[in-house]
Amino acid sequence: MIDQKPLRGVRVLDLTRVLAGPFCTMNLADLGAEVIKIEMPGSGDDSRSFAPMMPSGDSAYFYSVNRGKRSVTLDLRFEEGAAIFIELAAKSDIVVENFSPGTMDRFKLGYSQLKAANPKIILCSISGFGQTGPMTSAPAYDIVAQALGGTMSITGNPGGAPVRCGVSVGDLGAALYGVIAIMSALRVRDRDGVGNHLDIAMLDCQVAMLEDALARYSVSGKIPERLGTRHPSITPFQQFRAADDYFVMGAGNEAIWLRFCDVIAMPQLKDDPRFLTNFDRTAHHAELETLLARIFATRPREHWLRLLADASVPCAPISNVEEVTRDPHLAARNMILHADHPDFHGLIVPGSPLKSVGVGDADIPSTRAAGLGESTDEVLASVLGYDSNRLSELRRRSII
Known part of the structure; x- marks a missing residue:
C-alpha cells in the first residue's frame, strides 16, 4: 500500500508546551512528520505535571497532546545549547514555538538566525496576540482569547452569564490554524524554494471563527447575544x-x-x-x-x-464523555484508541480525524508519548553525529 502520510520525511523541531503548540505538532506527527520535542532538562513541558496523573506517575493531559513525538532535552539558555539547536534546525524543515514574542530572539534563535543556518526553514510562532501590535507582550490563556475574541459573549443561556466553551477553542483553534499555515508554507517552499516566519495569534483565530456573528452585527447593527443552544438563523x-x-x-x-x-x-x-x-x-x-x-x-x-x-x-x-468512548461508529473509524503506555493501558485517547479513504487501519496514529529526554542520545547521534564522549560531556554540564 502506498504511504498516504503527506509529511513523511519532514522533520519538525517542537519547542512548544502545554496545549496550543503541542496540539499543532501532534497533528503534524499524525500526518507523518518526524516531530522532535525539545524540552528543558529535568522538568520538561509544564504539562508533564498536570493532572490527571496515571498510576505510573505520568500526566494523562501530557499524553493526550504529545503522542507520536520524540523527546530531546536541551537547555537553550546555554550558548552551546542554542548552538546545538541551530545545528538541528539546519537539518530540519519546521520549527514550532509558543514562547512569548521576543523569547526566541533572546535565545539568539530568532528567524534571522534560523534562516542563516537553513534558508528554507519554516518557523511557526503561536502566541496569544501575535508578533506585532500593541498587545504583543501581554500574557494570554485560552479563556483570555475566548473573552477578547467575542466567543464568550455569545456562549451561554439568554440573559445568563457569559460561558467559556467546554473545550479550549482558543488554544485548539490556534493550533489548527497553525497546521494550515505550516502546510501552506511547505507548499510555497516546494514551489519557490523559500522558508517563512508564520505568525499565529490565538486572538486572531477566535475572531476568524466568529463567522455569522460578525455578519449579523454588520447587517442588523444589533450586537449578537447569548442564545443557549438555539441557532440565530435556523429554527428549530x-x-x-x-x-x-x-x-x-x-x-x-x-x-x-x-x-x-x-x-x-x-x-x-x-x-x-x-x-x-x-x-x-x-x-x-x-x-x-x-x-x-x-x-x-x-x-x-x-x-x-x-x-x-x-x-x-x-x-x-447529548452524549456524555463515557458515552462517546462507547460509540460504535467512532470505534469503527478508529477514533477511540487506548494509549500505548508501558505501564498503564487504560488511557483513552482520540484517534486522528485526518483520514484517507481506503487505507483502513493505516490511518491509526502513534499513541505513545515519549518520556522526558528518552530520545536525546539517539537524535543527537543520528542527526548530528555526536559520539558518546560528547553526549556525556553535555550531560555533565546539564546542557542536555
Missing part, C-alpha cells in the same frame, strides 16, 4: 427535553421541516402562517419552542430519536 435547531432526557434536532431546510411536522403528528404546523418559512419560524422562535417543548415532554427521548431518524431529520442524544 437546538436542544429539547423529552420526558426523560435531552436531545438535539435541527430542520435546516424546508423539506426537513415538512417531514418533521409529519413525524411529530403536527401536520397543521406546515400551514401555520407563523411557521411557513425558516425566516418566519426564526421570527416566532419562542412560540414554536414552547409548542415543541410540550410535545417532546410527552414521550421518552429514544421514542423521538427513533421517529426523527427514520424520517431523516438530523437529531442526536
Whole structure:
C-alpha cells in the first residue's frame, strides 16, 4: 500500500508546551512528520505535571497532546545549547514555538538566525496576540482569547452569564490554524524554494471563527447575544427535553421541516402562517419552542430519536464523555484508541480525524508519548553525529 502520510520525511523541531503548540505538532506527527520535542532538562513541558496523573506517575493531559513525538532535552539558555539547536534546525524543515514574542530572539534563535543556518526553514510562532501590535507582550490563556475574541459573549443561556466553551477553542483553534499555515508554507517552499516566519495569534483565530456573528452585527447593527443552544438563523435547531432526557434536532431546510411536522403528528404546523418559512419560524422562535417543548415532554427521548431518524431529520442524544468512548461508529473509524503506555493501558485517547479513504487501519496514529529526554542520545547521534564522549560531556554540564 502506498504511504498516504503527506509529511513523511519532514522533520519538525517542537519547542512548544502545554496545549496550543503541542496540539499543532501532534497533528503534524499524525500526518507523518518526524516531530522532535525539545524540552528543558529535568522538568520538561509544564504539562508533564498536570493532572490527571496515571498510576505510573505520568500526566494523562501530557499524553493526550504529545503522542507520536520524540523527546530531546536541551537547555537553550546555554550558548552551546542554542548552538546545538541551530545545528538541528539546519537539518530540519519546521520549527514550532509558543514562547512569548521576543523569547526566541533572546535565545539568539530568532528567524534571522534560523534562516542563516537553513534558508528554507519554516518557523511557526503561536502566541496569544501575535508578533506585532500593541498587545504583543501581554500574557494570554485560552479563556483570555475566548473573552477578547467575542466567543464568550455569545456562549451561554439568554440573559445568563457569559460561558467559556467546554473545550479550549482558543488554544485548539490556534493550533489548527497553525497546521494550515505550516502546510501552506511547505507548499510555497516546494514551489519557490523559500522558508517563512508564520505568525499565529490565538486572538486572531477566535475572531476568524466568529463567522455569522460578525455578519449579523454588520447587517442588523444589533450586537449578537447569548442564545443557549438555539441557532440565530435556523429554527428549530437546538436542544429539547423529552420526558426523560435531552436531545438535539435541527430542520435546516424546508423539506426537513415538512417531514418533521409529519413525524411529530403536527401536520397543521406546515400551514401555520407563523411557521411557513425558516425566516418566519426564526421570527416566532419562542412560540414554536414552547409548542415543541410540550410535545417532546410527552414521550421518552429514544421514542423521538427513533421517529426523527427514520424520517431523516438530523437529531442526536447529548452524549456524555463515557458515552462517546462507547460509540460504535467512532470505534469503527478508529477514533477511540487506548494509549500505548508501558505501564498503564487504560488511557483513552482520540484517534486522528485526518483520514484517507481506503487505507483502513493505516490511518491509526502513534499513541505513545515519549518520556522526558528518552530520545536525546539517539537524535543527537543520528542527526548530528555526536559520539558518546560528547553526549556525556553535555550531560555533565546539564546542557542536555
